[in-house]
Amino acid sequence: MGIYDFKVMDRKGNEVSLSEFKGKVLLIVNTATGCGFTPQYKGLEELYQKYHDKGLEILDFPCDQFGHQAPGDDDEIHEFCTMKYHTTFDQFKKIDVNGENAIPLYNYLKEQKGFTGFTGVKGALMKTVVSKFDPDYENNPNIKWNFTKFLVDREGNVIDRFESTVEPKKIDDKVAGLL
Template sequence: MAIYDYKVLDRKGNEVSMADFKGKVLLIVNTATGCGFTPQYKGLEELYQKYHDKGLEILDFPCDQFGHQAPGNDEEIHEFCQLKYKTSFDNFKKIEVNGANESPLYTFLKSQKSFAGFTGCKGLFMRLFACLMDKNYKKNSNIKWNFTKFLVDREGNVVERFESTVEPEKIADKIEKLL
């Protein structure tokens, strides 16, 4: 299967075909509104403003699997993002990214790009934290925390995975190359 074979739900529960995004560069992110990484919404919005007209789409999938840091319903999450971070990209329906109820889209994404490693100043903390949750965390493709990002090219190829510790602005050059 290819990424364009999947369907997802928008925040109102309407089915959206990933094929609707053919020809676009995609940044697919599992997010949370009450996480230490939540301020990354600001950087995501900056990327969206800078590159949307050139073909970038940000697909925001709220996920409550990590410390229950995405409370509220889909509309409340959307309002929070718009009010607090002035986001103009849309949020999709809240999903699970690991386990028996994980979104098939995320099953696909993880099959394409496995865990990429924690970096930056928060990297050490996240390595220790992840090891407490799963001693073999480095050896599986599970999403480790909120704000894991997948970059998809215009042909639907998953080209890179960025873990939570990678700030959105650090991805700008990679997006530019794909645009």
Template sequence: MSIYDYSVTTPQGEEVSLGQFKGKVMLIVNTATGCGFTPQYKDLEEIYEAFHDKGLEIIDIPCNQFAGQTPGTDEEIHQFCTLKYNTQFPQMKKSDVNGENALPLYKYLKSQQGFHGFGKGPTALMMSTMLKKIDSDYKNNPEIKWNFTKFLVDRGGNVVARFEPTEKMKDVSAEIEKLI
């Protein structure tokens, strides 16, 4: 199977086939409205505005699996994002990214790009310390570790990178720019 065989669901219940994005670069991200990384919405919107007309699609999938940091309804989440961050990229239905109810898309993404670490710095250290308490084997499994994990898909449908939430958004933007 390829990325184009998967679909996501809009808050209105419509299925969106990723096949419609063939030939485009995709950034797929699980998001949250009440997380320390939530300000990344601003960066994501800036990236979207810079690269959308050149072939980038951002697919926002809200998720409430990490400390309950996305408690609202799909409509409340959408209102928060558009009012606070003026997001214009498509937002999908709130969904699970880990566990038995995980979106099939996320099972595929994790099989293509496993966890490579949080990097260096205070935020990375904080995430590592926190994750050790939640999952002592977190380094050795591909599960999504927290909100704002991003997967980058090239124009050929290959999952070429995984960015943990600790990754600098300027580095994410630079990788997208290489593919555009």
């Protein structure tokens, strides 16, 4: 099974086959509107504007599993993102990324690329926070927090995983290299 075999729900509840994105570079992100990393929406939109015409698609999956930081329904979340951060990339239905209700796409992504480590100034804080609810976090592939990003090449291969502490501007070169 590959990435193009999965189906997801758009924010209106319509089924979308990821096969619609064949030939595109994908950045798949679980997001939240009330998180310390929420300003990454700005960087994601900048990447999207810079590279969309060259084949980049950003697939935004709101997730409320980390500190209840994605309250509201799908329309409220979408309105927040478009009003505050002027996002124009695809936003899908709110999902779970871990546990028994995790959507199959995220189970697949985690199988392809496990945890890569927290970095930067916020890395030490994230290690402290995450270790409280997941003492073995370094050794399992679960999504640790909001704004974990998966980079998929034009052939559907999951190339890289970037944890929440990695700002979108830090992956510009990797995205550009796949376009």
